[in-house]
Amino acid sequence: MPVFLTQLFTGRIGQLLRMVKDHRARLFFALMAMVVVAASQAAIPFVLKHVMDDIFVNKDSQMLNLIPVGVIVLYLVRGAAMYYQAYLMKYVGEKIVMRLRNRLYNRIQDLPLSFFHKEQTGALMSRITHDVSIVREMISDAMTGIVKDAVMILGLAIYIYVQDWKLAMAATVILPIAFYPISQFGRRIRRYSTGYQAAMADMSAFLFETFTGNKIVKAFGMEAYEKNRFKTKSTDLFRLQIKQVVVRALSSPVMECLGGFGIAFIIWFGGRQVIAGTQTVGTFTSFIAAVLLLYDPVRRLSKFNNTIQQGMAAADRVFDIIEHPSEIKEVDHPVVVPDGPHRICFKNVSFGYSDGETVLKGIDLDVHPGEIVALVGASGGGKTTLVNLIPRFFDTTEGVIEIDGQDIRGVSLASLRRQIAIVTQEPILFNDSVRHNIAYGRQKASAGQIVDSARAAYVDGFVSRFPNGYDTRIGELGDRLSGGEKQRLCIARALLKDAPILILDEATSSLDSESEQLVQKALENLMRGRTTFVIAHRLSTVRYADRIVVIDGGRIVETGTHQELLKQQGAYFNLCRIQSAKDITIGEITGGEITGGDTIACDRGTEIPA
Template identity: 55%
Template sequence: MTERAQKRQRDIEHAKRLLRMVRPYWKRLAGAMILMVLVGVSTSAMAFLVKPVMDKIFVAKDAGLLMLMPIAIVVLYMVKGLASYGQTYLMQYVGQRIVTQFRIDLYAHLQRLSLSYYDRTPTGELMSRITNDVNQMQGAVSSVVTGVLKDLFTIVGLIAVIIYRDWFLAVFALGVFPLCVIPLVKFGRRLRKISHRSQETMADVTVLLHETIAGARIVKGFCREDHETKRFTDEAFRLFRLRMKDISTRAMSSPLMEFLGGLGIAGILFYGGWQVINGVSTPGTFFSFLTALILLYEPVKRLSSMNNDVQNGLAAAERVYRVLDEPVEIAELAGAVELPPLQNEIRYAKVSFAYRPGEPVLREIDLIVPKGQAVALVGTSGGGKTTLVNLLPRFYEVTGGAILIDGVDIRQASLNSLRGQIAIVTQQTILFNDTVRNNIAYGRPEASEDEVRAAAEAAYATKFIERMPKGLDTMIGEGGVLLSGGERQRLSIARALLADRPILILDEATSSLDTESEMYVQKALENLMAGRTTFVIAHRLSTVQRADRILVISGGRIVEEGRHEQLVALGGVYTRLHSMQFAIDQGLEAITPEAANRAGEGS
């Protein structure tokens, strides 16, 4: 199949899918259709009436008709106006409704896509899909639904009038139309290419915006404002050039059509005038014909710009469908079971994992964690600790082996019953631009005031919350920017406490904190860990020492395992990590690059 044929096939497919979305609104569409027929009939009737007006009023001077005609014209305009309003409203209703549905479907689908999709796709690009591309589809849908069908009936009616008035001349006039179609198709193709490129550029701009606005602190800190402004300027000008190409193509298509139309009218004038002068035809016939032809111009022109909009819309639809058709990698099985609350143990059975094929990050991990145990994961950066714990809530799917909770493979369990048992506190605290209260209650929105307060208390957050202007009702700013690192962390601990899940994952929860906040956070964490099965990743060995069991992860394997004293005595990776940590506590002079490298040898 050639590329163009494939493209056609895809377009047809997309158009079919769009039509399927229209189906539920068939009653409104049927109503709109009737109104369109009225618009078409009243427009054609006007052209039709030019003949009696000409021949009877102006040539034959019929006074009776003179009284009737103005009334007929007023009525026709009224009918046309009302019908036109009604059909625009109904059709737009359907169009806008479908586009809204698209936006919602797209968002809902994004919510279900796995983290690995988000790893691959820049946030700004996805935002651009939901905003820019859907907007462009909206433009196409509105132009199609209000334009094509309304104009179709009008065009049919007017063509009927010109054929009725003078079929020979009609054949000649309509012969000009195909001439206009050829450049239209060419323009359409060009526009579509431009539109595709400008939407991609738009996505790039959104990516840039998202990164540099979210990273404003870093941009300023490194004095890169001018650099970023220049990057933005380049993109903005790329967009400008594409827009100008688009505008120039559109602006060219309409004068060209007009010129071709002018040629036609000149020819018709010559032939028609000659016939009237020779008495073969009446002025009425000719002017009725000419009126219909001139009235045809607008709808045909609209139809031509509609082709452009349709091309743009299809280009946007293609990108939107690409996201919508992205398979949900981590989906629930058809007969997924409800996982009962953890009873006995969590088990990793020969678990392997790779983000990219051929680059294993975890290799055949075997691990049993009995209920209630606190397991610490330590090891060099990049060893696979975060990956190991991220497999438990199925943020990523194991590529080998299985993870079992009380003997049930987590892939058999429903996602809600699995994730509903796990609370996560990570180094980067993710808070939402909402009140303190809603952030704490995020995992359990139905929690009572007392429960929220108790969680805040246990997370050592009450003091600073009380200092805030509106207490629990204070908005915390996007991502919690109005709070310090330690405060943010304590809020996220309160959130985990309130969610009250039996399994807890702490991924470097205290790593980015200063000593004082760390102390509070540490205490808060102890409250959180009490009675829960916990995976704690930490580089501070003081945190780790209190765990029931320590696993040293390196190069995707568990290389050492035991309690603190046993591991120190072992003289392996843990001993080196421990002595480095000890050196940090003593002063940084003891750390040399060589010592650091030696500590990383295990990976």
């Protein structure tokens, strides 16, 4: 049994067909139309027989009038059937593809962050754009073609067997022989096609990177290097495509030759019967015509099988993602986190990214409702990683995180994330209006609320200078927004979300001291009564925190208030000293007052005993 026939009823195609259950009526009418087209095809040799025998041999003048009328009617019916069949099948095909695209996108959106770290953005895009289109080709061209041709083959085969079963047997011997090259070609195409799609995804990823990162390409003068890399990739694509071209180009002639052998045999075998007078010229001609018509769809089966194998390779890649298991799972009956201030408790939490070493080790941290906790420490210590565990961007490797005493793995993800407003370390905005960017987490916010948040984050000033104000699209601004402006927009977005848990990861790092102080005030107002995690390198911005947690090498090395930690003269004290040393240098340059001797200036003003 050829590969495509088994696939038709099991595996991927079955999965695809199940997606169009509600189009059964359309499929049925398309099938009916196909039967009509196929039957009209089979009628051609029948007409030919009567033209030969009734008009040419018997010279029947009544038939001379009747047959042309019959031919016209035949072609009109055939034309209409062809139209409906093509339209209906394409419609169903496009519909499957649309649903597949939606399912794929929905699935990708639901996959955890770790998935996006593993996959390249451009490669994922290629699955939705390129791979899905190949699936479409398979559904609307090949699957339609196969059904149509199968009906046609059946019709013509019945016709020739009725005409002369012995001759028909001789003519159809080649059919089983033909299946061998068909399945061989198909196998090759599938393999090459998988390679081609992977190469295409790789190229998309490359394009995405070099276009979005073009500033760096230019700044480091790497244009020639990137052009070369692209050339290698496009050459790879070319080679893989040519391999497919060879197989495709070969499959037609091979099938045709097989057909030629069959025809030669029939001419010899049938010709003898005509010469011996056991068969009419008409029957023989119509028989040859039927066999020629029959070989055509058989030859096409090979072509369609190639397209199907290519489509199956693409479908595999698409379903790979649709069926990709998510590591972040919800339990069957998750608890909904109610609104309100929350207590967050880390209990002996350890965490490592899937491929790397342990990043967080034995974290114990109990944060009371409304408490402001500052996380400080050297770069790469694990601060961002720690706060990323709260909205379950990743799950802990060991230990639990509890919200109000409930393991966060037991609560509904949506309700958990609703409780959290976050300003991430790198500002992320979407190509939408400023207004929609601010209202991203709260789309029902009124214009007044949006402007209030914008004012609090000091966004209002520069936004009102844009020609379209709050309706200006971020994309229209190109790269016009400064780092600090982007950061303030992200803060406005978090302010508007107005959630009881606040995570600020270096939220004001790109601001100058003056605007930082202003935004800081807005944030401090906001933090009141909310459970807040604030990460900062500039220690002056976290002095007000209820508790400062110093993280180093994935461990909590110190906790306490600003004053307590200074007294301890440990890690925090040292961090302060390094930063104040910087302040001293600045002080010297600007001629500011520096307290030397037995005290050193820490953090813009706080004096500590050395």
